[in-house]
Amino acid sequence: xxxxxxxxxxxxxAGITDKPFRTILREFAPDVSMVTEMIxxxxxxxxxxxxxxxxxxxxxxxxIGAQIFGADAYLMGEAAKIxxxxxxxxxxxxxGCPVPKVATRAGAGAFxxxxxxxxxxxxxxxVKAVNIPVSVKTRxxxxxxxxxxxxxxxVVADSGADFAVVHGRxxxxxxxxxxxxxxxxxxxxxxxxxxxxxxxxDVERVQSLGYDGAMLGRAMLGxxxxxxxxxxxxxxxxxxxxxxxxxxxxxxxxxGAKSGVPMFRKHAAWYSAxxxxxxxxxxxxxxxxxxxxLKKIIKDFWSID
Numbered sequence: 001x002x003x004x005x006x007x008x009x010x011x012x013x014a015g016i017t018d019k020p021f022r023t024i025l026r027e028f029a030p031d032v033s034m035v036t037e038m039i040x041x042x043x044x045x046x047x048x049x050x051x052x053x054x055x056x057x058x059x060x061x062x063x064i065g066a067q068i069f070g071a072d073a074y075l076m077g078e079a080a081k082i083x084x085x086x087x088x089x090x091x092x093x094x095x096g097c098p099v100p101k102v103a104t105r106a107g108a109g110a111f112x113x114x115x116x117x118x119x120x121x122x123x124x125x126x127v128k129a130v131n132i133p134v135s136v137k138t139r140x141x142x143x144x145x146x147x148x149x150x151x152x153x154x155v156v157a158d159s160g161a162d163f164a165v166v167h168g169r170x171x172x173x174x175x176x177x178x179x180x181x182x183x184x185x186x187x188x189x190x191x192x193x194x195x196x197x198x199x200x201x202d203v204e205r206v207q208s209l210g211y212d213g214a215m216l217g218r219a220m221l222g223x224x225x226x227x228x229x230x231x232x233x234x235x236x237x238x239x240x241x242x243x244x245x246x247x248x249x250x251x252x253x254x255x256g257a258k259s260g261v262p263m264f265r266k267h268a269a270w271y272s273a274x275x276x277x278x279x280x281x282x283x284x285x286x287x288x289x290x291x292x293x294l295k296k297i298i299k300d301f302w303s304i305d
Contacts, residue, residue, distance in 0.1 A: 265286055
């Protein structure tokens with residue numbers, strides 16, 4: 001059986017696992033290992049002020065890894081230093097993002113599955129730059145004809161990576177179809193399984209395949225307590241609306257109401273999924289721009305006084 005507090009991870013989800021959402025997740029699973037949404041090494045090193053996550057302080061976030069992406073080994077090392085100084089407990093390198101602007105136009109993310117030499121150089125630069133662990137998150141391969149993830153793992157291990165996360169799809173699949181992780185082969189570093197892991201049964205399934213841990217991603221949307229349920233530290237709240245309101249407050253504190261209210265619409269939709277009248281609720285939420293009005297409709301929907 002897993003030591004769940006050490007071997008359960010939350011995935012980096014672009015536009016979702018920001019500091020407000022991580023704060024909510026942490027309330028349900030105080031000791032779980034988390035990973036930030038991915039951060040551009042260029043944006044971080046250049047200190048782009050329009051990207052608020054460039055300035056996050058991780059000192060109070062427990063066991064958290066900060067994920068970076070890029071195709072310049074020197075800049076990736078410099079970004080790793082910044083994140084270490086900001087309190088990250090380890091550095092994670094994105095080698096799996098399939099989005100074209102990252103994986104093709106920027107030559108980063110999943111593109112590194114096609115350039116193992118550069119992948120190794122990036123890992124080596126980050127390992128040299130920091131004195132905290134370095135990990136890699138990747139996929140099974142570029143496409144069905146190039147499922148060479150084991151070769152990539154050996155390269156990054158030789159370059160100093162401490163562990164890796166493997167998503168059970170190829171870059172070509174994106175997020176479609178079903179994740180299909182093979183039995184874990186003999187590799188030099190621990191491998192964490194990712195992809196379609198939704199509950200304790202899925203965690204035990206990847207454990208039985210030999211993986212050293214499990215990472216949950218989209219299963220957390222609208223139910224951040226799922227992490228606590230798997231780790232045995234929390235159950236689903238009696239009134240989910242209280243969690244929704246707290247999450248909204250955290251979003252507004254972090255981004256401001258003007259950006260935060262429209263940004264929260266997707267979370268409101270996920271929290272309400274499957275509930276009676278949720279379709280009408282989502283339609284109303286998507287028309288709201290005022291913080292007070294959004295709070296009122298949330299209170300009404302979840303019957304909060």
